[in-house]
Amino acid sequence: MTIAVCPGSFDPVTYGHLDVFARAAKMFDQVIALVGVNASKQALFSAEERVRLITECLPEGSNVRADATDGLVVDYCVNVGATAIVKGLRGGADLADERSMALLNRELTGIDTVFVLGDARLEHVASSLVKDVARHGGNIDSFVPPAVARALKKEFQ
Numbered sequence: 001m002t003i004a005v006c007p008g009s010f011d012p013v014t015y016g017h018l019d020v021f022a023r024a025a026k027m028f029d030q031v032i033a034l035v036g037v038n039a040s041k042q043a044l045f046s047a048e049e050r051v052r053l054i055t056e057c058l059p060e061g062s063n064v065r066a067d068a069t070d071g072l073v074v075d076y077c078v079n080v081g082a083t084a085i086v087k088g089l090r091g092g093a094d095l096a097d098e099r100s101m102a103l104l105n106r107e108l109t110g111i112d113t114v115f116v117l118g119d120a121r122l123e124h125v126a127s128s129l130v131k132d133v134a135r136h137g138g139n140i141d142s143f144v145p146p147a148v149a150r151a152l153k154k155e156f157q
Contacts, residue, residue: 004028004114006086007036007073011043012148013054014130016122020088021064023116030063032080037070044131044155057145074109085113090123 004024010017010033017033024031035050037043045053047068054066069076077085085105087098095115102113130143134152141149 001029002084003030003032003080003082004084004086005032005034005073005077005080005082006088007034007076009038009041009043009127010035010050010054011045011127012050012130012144012152013057014122014125014127014144014148015142016088016090016118016125017054018057018145019119019122020086020116021058023088023118024086024114025063027114028063028084028086030065031086032082033064033066034073034076035066035068036073037068039070045151049151053148053151056147074105074111077111078109082111085111087113087115088118089115090118090126 004027006021006024008017021031021033033054035047035054037047043050051066051068058064073085085102087102089095089098098113098115106112125143130140131152134140135156140152144152
């Protein structure tokens with residue numbers, strides 16, 4: 001069984017993230033959407049809430065599941081027997097940012113990173129922008145699934 005880990009903060013998960021999960025799910029037997037906990041970042045949602053939101057947004061019977069870690073992604077990958085890390089790219093700037101991390105991860109563990117081009121129609125969607133729009137009462141329905149939109153509206157009431 002091939003296992004891939006798709007790490008991110010997913011604060012919150014967007015349609016862009018879900019698109020990358022779905023693309024990865026066609027390439028691997030199991031995909032783990034891994035919520036990373038970064039102590040230097042102030043997340044809106046707890047890791048548990050982000051895992052719950054991802055899980056609620058996955059189609060029934062999906063070979064994608066959500067989990068969280070506060071450790072190194074590569075250590076998590078080794079522990080679950082993952083053969084790849086999957087990262088979604090929105091454009092060239094994302095590749096420049098992700099390249100060094102991919103090389104470092106491969107050197108540490110031998111695990112390669114697979115870059116997946118996301119849907120071009122979602123290229124502009126970023127969690128930080130979605131939160132900003134939601135914070136100001138804007139319509140976020142085309143950027144996030146309904147469960148996420150409800151959670152964001154609740155946070156910013």
